[in-house]
Amino acid sequence: MNTMRKALLSVIVFSSFGLQAMTFDQLSKTLDEAKQVIDCRSSNFYNGWPEAGSKLGGHYPNAVNFDAQWLDRIDASALNQLLVEKQLNADKPTYLYCDQAASQKMVTALADQGFTSVSVIEEPLSNYSGSLTALPKFQQLVGPEWLKQVIDGQQPLYAPKTDYKLVEVAWGPPTKYLVSHIPTALYLNTNNIETKPLWNRVSNDKLTALLQDLGIRYDTTVILYGRNNMAAARAASIMMYAGVEDVRLLNGGWTAWVGAGLTSEPMLQTAEKVADFGRDIPANPELIIDMAEAKAILDDSPKTNSLVSIRTWDEYLGKISGYNYIKPKGRIPGAKWGHGGSDANSLEDFRNPDETMKSADEIEHFWHQWEIDRNQKVSFYCGTGWRASETFFYAYVMGWKDISVYDGGWYEWSGIKTNPTLVGPMS
Template structure:
């Protein structure tokens, strides 16, 4: 990440222009289309994890997530762009809620950007009598605090039922892992789940052996994280394909663990092997598809099917291939652009400033613009599967049902000369 500087807030006395103190129930009765509500807590609480002492997790319906902690992570220009991305308007009445010190920071930052009417809701969200909004599968996207409790032998909400394995995932030898990793974490080299020449998933036989070597059965809870969570998500999609019933992803990856201030440990962790995965692999073959199935999606009605390109806009247009080892440029005809990042190694469109998952509302907003909807058969692809896998996992926790990863992606498709390709404007 580039060197960052905190958002600068001038020492000026601002006015909220008469916004009245409000409770959540009062807000519900007076809410109209012009009112904006900001949840300035952690995205994990926003997604559905209850705060300490609360019985229900999630966010006030329609609230936009803008974690107060992000203010110290981004430059002024990035903060302005964040407000644009979240469709927050300076001239609309804005209510926000989080811890008092955090809400004061966010309020000042918003007012410094020209927001005219900002007011903090001072009562706890738990006082709200209505139903909160949460990701349907929020428990699969876990916080560093949850992981810490599991490691410490506690029984947090949605704790593993039949043992767990914590695994750091990356490409190549465990160089960084050996210096410092989350305590008890094993290491998985992505070369053990992908194979040349196309970097597709390895054979079912090799997957079976890998699961046994890691000590993973189908009913083991597997918690995955990466220095870049694309690698961890690639492993997640393959393990779900294999048949692991409870796969968790650490929201924000390694960075979130470090930001939480938790301890790490060096050296390699070893695990006891298991003799049997417990079921035939793949138990869920529909989660990762190959070229014939991708073509079948394209041949179906566009309103019922979406083959989704998770690549940069320049890759989609064919200005670049995105990879030094992939020469052809362009896109698969009929594929819809599902967004990505600035290049083949980035996924900014799906990540908050702390690398946690963006809100479902934000993601679905730009998908709807490309007629990508949750009631369709949807398969995600990128160059070789990493970006598509992270997006697939986000769609999974968002409650999307008929989803998959097209394993071969652009690398496989473009390598066959008889396959049609497109370049230029969509």
């Protein structure tokens, strides 16, 4: 460490941990445009889950979600890019809060990136007299520690009210699942909820039989996760469409469970079949729409409706199709780009370095640039429904109301020659 950096850090650490440390209430009295606040705790606490000993969770208003543990997963170049994405300015006074070890790690990392005024707020967030900000449905996006308590038979906050089923979801045979999975988890092959040739949802009769075989009724709490959480989210959207009232997603999926250092187990788990789902399927048909309804969205005003493409930018422009089994390239005319990832199996624009959901502020920021708004009727689509389903679930926990997945997506739309398509940049 060179002398200049040592001096810089000593100033930062002294101002952070000295006797004149700022409180949250004092922070709230400073001008908003002159400061930036970083919540360097777990994104689950940021989203709304209370920390141990607290009754309320959430984050300081307008704080940026940046878990200090992400620093162990990224290099300096990726850190710089992440700071840009989160619109953090090295020249602004920066205040952060998390535990002491994490805050020291964050202070050092920010100093390396040229931040010259960084202060740590030492007092508990629970001391803040104002209202915290949380996802309206944060309870549906759960953390590994909460899940561990449920598996162990404890009653954490927002525990399942009755029975629950934990399900790992992936495409194909349970190869990885059989080697190691979260204790008590059942296995769901996505081939059992999607059907060829378009990989749309299965018939209502088949869906009813599948849920009964998994021991799931409409009032069962279902907790889903995947090695890639897109698969779990696909199952979540279909189960919500069917009528399961309490569907949860493990934030960060299998990566979060392993990252928390929690144990796993091998071999197949089986469920006791239930005789009746308890209601007719689909109980919520509006959550998954078909082509006629997608066209109706396009026919209405783009100010009140949005059909949103959750695909890579190159897919949206028609440079690639994104799939080896989908030949046509391009986009649906009138569809807005809702972002995606680096390819059809990725969703980096919506995920933090640890695979957890990015903050609602970040997601809504790039949606607003495309005039996608929570007060509209919004339907998400991708190639065959996986990326769209994960995005749909995030919009759901963000409190968006009139949302759906366009099941057929680009595969269905582009397969009908009479449907219009566009290729190339926006006019």
